[in-house]
Structures are given as structure tokens and as C-alpha cells.
Amino acid sequence: MSEQGDNLGRDQLRAFVERIEFVEGEIKDLNDDKKDIYGEARAMGYDVKILKKVIQLRRKDADQRAEEDAILDTYLHALGMIEEPPEG
Template identity: 70%
Template structure:
């Protein structure tokens, strides 16, 4: 099947746009991989200095939260732990 010349131009433009999007995504994927590799290296350095990587990752996650979000999460965690008898009830 052949397309009229004006349709071919439109298909060519769409194909070029698609190629550009794919190439940008691939570039970003490469950059993300590089950043993840760097992050892994930093955690490795921290571990080599005696820091607990699991706790360090938790600290980073906590620092990403705003104060209200963190307080709400901690209150829910305390409620659950109290319900399981793992800590004293927060109301006490």
C-alpha cells in the first residue's frame, strides 16, 4: 500500500518524533543507571566506614518526608506496635 506524498511526510515526522523520544528515554535510562551505580558505591563506602547501610537508607527515606508526613507515619507505626504488644500503648 502506498501513501500520498503529504501522508508520507506526516509519517516521516511522526517516525522522527518517535525516534527522538526513544533516544531521549534511552539516554535517561543510561543516566539513571550511572546514578544508581554511584549511589551503590556511596553506600559501599559508608559500609566500609562501619555504618549500617539498612539504617542509612531509612535515614535518607525519612529525610525525604516532610515533618507532618513523618509524624503521621510514626503515630500509625506506634499504634500498630502497641496493638501487637510490642510497645506500651501511646495513650498511656
């Protein structure tokens, strides 16, 4: 490869590294913001663990949630943790 080609490859590599570093910085900033929001919610009396669960559930569609709930009920019933067998 020519010296010009070496420089082009080096410049491309540097550009990729710098772009990745920039995005990692943005992600860190966003994660810090999210941590602050959870801190505010906790200060207002909200249960952060439950808030995270709610956010996780909102990412799923209704069918996916229903299927997971049915499987969970089946397992809990099999372990004697709930009285009523799952419907269906």
C-alpha cells in the same frame, strides 16, 4: 498520510526513543554512583540499611513522620510489643 508526514512521524518517534534511552543511561549511571556511595559508607562501618531508612525519613516532613510514628506506636502497643500506650 503523505510520505513526508510518515517521515516526520518516524523522526519524532525516533527522537522520543533516543531521548528515553539517553535518560535511562543517565539513571543507570546515577544508580551505579549511589551503589558506590553505599559501598563506601559500608566500608566506613555505617549500617547501609539504617542509612536508607534515614534517607527515607528525611524525604518526609515532620508532621508526616509524627503521624506515621503515632500509628506505628498504636499498632505495636496493640500487639503487645511496647508497654506504654501512645500519647494523644
